[in-house]
Amino acid sequence: MRVRDGKEILSIIDPIKDKILEARLSGRNEEFGKPALDDIGLKMAEDKLASALLGGSSVLIVCRANPDHVLAVSTLIRGLNLIVKGLQTTRDVVQTSRGALGDDVRRFNLKYFCCRSIAEDPKVDLGLDRELESKPDLIILLDPVCELIPRIKRNQVTADIVTLVTHRGDMPNDVVRVGPRQDKAIVTATKEYTVTAIAHELVLRCRNRLIELLSEHARTQALTAQLKTAGLEVNETFVALSYLCDDMPMAPHVRGIVGCGVDRISRGWTLQPRTSHSRGILCYGLRHLLVESEANYPFTTQQLQMRLIPLFSSVCYSASPETLVECLLADKTKLAQEKASKASFLKAKTYFPSLKHLASLIGANPRINGLSAQDVELLTEYEEREFDNDARLFPIYAERCYAETGKTQLVRSQIDNGLVRCFLRSDYVNVNDVLRDIGFRLGERSAFRFWADAFSGDFLLGANEFSDFKMELDCYLKNCTPNAAFLGAAIIDGPLASSQRVTALAQWLEKQAWGRLFPEPIFEQEFVVRSSSVVMDAHQRFLVDDYCNGNDQCGGAFEMLWRNCAPSHLGRLSAGQIVSVRYRLRTTRDASFSEVYGDVIELEILELGELN
DSSP: OOOOOHHHHHHHHHHHHHHHHHHHHTTTGGGGOOOOBOHHHHHHHHHHHHHHHHTTOEEEEEEESOHHHHHHHHHHHHHHHHHHHHHHSOTTOOOBTTBOHHHHHHTOEEEEEEEOOTTSOTTTOOHHHHHHTTOOSEEEEESOOTTHHHHHHHTTOOSEEEEEOSSOOOOOTTSEEESBOOOTTOOOOOOOOOHHHHHHHHHHHHHHHHHHHTTTSTTHHHHHHHHHTSOGGGGHHHHHHHHHHTTOOOOHHHHHHHHHHHHHHHHHHHSOHHHHHHTTSSOHHHHHHHHHTTOOSSOOHHHIIIIIHHHHHHHHHTTOHHHHHHHHTOSSHHHHHHHHHHHHHHHHHSOOOOSGGGHHHHSSOOOOSOOOHHHHHHHTOEEEEEOOSOGGGHHHHHHHHHHHHOSEEEEEEEETTTEEEEEEEOSSSOHHHHHHHHHHHHOTTSOOEEEEOSSEEEEEEEGGGHHHHHHHHHHHHHHTHHHHHTTSOOOBOOOOOTTTOSHHHHHHHHHSOOBTTBOOOBEEEEEEEEEEEEETTTEEEEEEEEEETTEEEEEEEEEEEETTOOHHHHOOOOTTOEEEEEEEEEEOOOTTSOSEEEEEEEEEEEEOOOOO
16 A cells, blocks of 8 residues: 655645635625724723733723623733733832832732623622722723613712723713724624633733833833733633634634634643643633533534533523633632532533534534525524523523524513513524613613623513514614525535545644634535444444446545434445435544544435345
8 A cells, every 4th residue: 555645645635625715715705894993992991001000000890791701801810910920020120100110010909890690680789889889990891781881980980991892882982992993984793803802902902002111111121021921822712712602703813813722722731731821821720621511632613612612601691700710710720620610510500501503503414505585584583482481491492492493582481570581592693792782772771681692692671671672683683684694504515535535634624713604614425335334323334435427436445424313213324325425524533433534414315225
């Protein structure tokens, strides 16, 4: 058997790579808009944050119980603490134009507060009011809801307010807005950044601003070197996870960040825990969360979205986001393990569905056929259902209805005091963004209060406001028709020659950042079955030859796995059958499989044979 060298293999698989990427990138870049932040607001925010650091001020971060917000809080706290550590390292720094640098920086106080969701009445939720009594000098609001800023102002707070927002809406004139540019020429409604990505950019800009402010200091070279080597790159992993949490469309800039973040996680996993944590590659907390979520190495975007992200959403839905923040920021492996175990326990006792529905985007069972115009119209509608059972079962009931119909689900239940509790479930819009925007339209006097992630939301509102809410939801869904149309169609990448079904291509496919609007490749071709066997009474493993123009001897034998095909009822494939198969190319390190195999998505028998 002739062994092919690396150059020969690359010459064979490179055309396939180019074809796959071109099919996904062509004609879609214009939909993602320009990933640019408002530089004016960003500059004002970095000035205020840098001044707070040098002046030893008190900073309060206010967030919601949302996976993206948990990662954003962790990014801000870890990044700013690393900057403070860099400023304190040089012991002979005594005086700057702003006073004693060492003493002031040590007084810098950074806290966060997570606003509760619908479980608590806002009239008795005094946690934020107690935090505001400490008179912070700077307040950072993460994607605030409608009533939050007026509530802070009613407490007669004199602090500067900075908001990190992902939408292009306006903010009060006395509030610093950090978010996408409000350029009227930009008409796309596609979100370009998560809150975590904006928080990471703010930390980097704050570091650069500090270097400018300390340029006249006697020890400017030492301070500059320490700030530049503070290790802020560790937060890039959190940014990548936030894009997966928020199910962001895989625009080129998103794919680059997600790909690098997933690669950092895999590299850190192969190192000793203490080494990867100290080098800022993989922190203790994230390592233990991966263990608790049962994600398998090598990590992929699909692994993280199917395993890790549901853990984040469940813990946030259980109103315990502090557990995740403490876990991600833990500097001791024992503490990280305890917090990760607690997060796993909270997930186990919370009635919250997994993200199996993401299989239609990157997993094993996509909708193959393209959507007709009538289908697209159906995607803009929603089904309204009544549910009078235990409210804790809202998420499970909504998920079951969604799995049955494929339509956006609005489940509601009447409760006391003239209020309606609802659960919204959809893949076609970002539910968190929908509920936040509708909250602004309903106004601060509304009783509207919600918890949400990218796929589902639990909210409370007055019974007399329910009709207004439905009108706003109708409008939002109709405006999102173009994005919805892309969800149903998978891209078929044609056949693979036997020389192209190699480990190098399978591993390249495994490492890519697949996701929304950038689906994992599916190959399609005809084979002749040589033999088959049943695996665990539910799956079939079979060996095939390529079928080319009536010739069943094109190429070598290729192993395929057909999951959940119920061979006990349908019978298994028999030798000599000609089948048309749509499959994904996989590689495995398990000795029970060959190095490369085909994971069957759809199979059609073209020439009937007698089943065994």
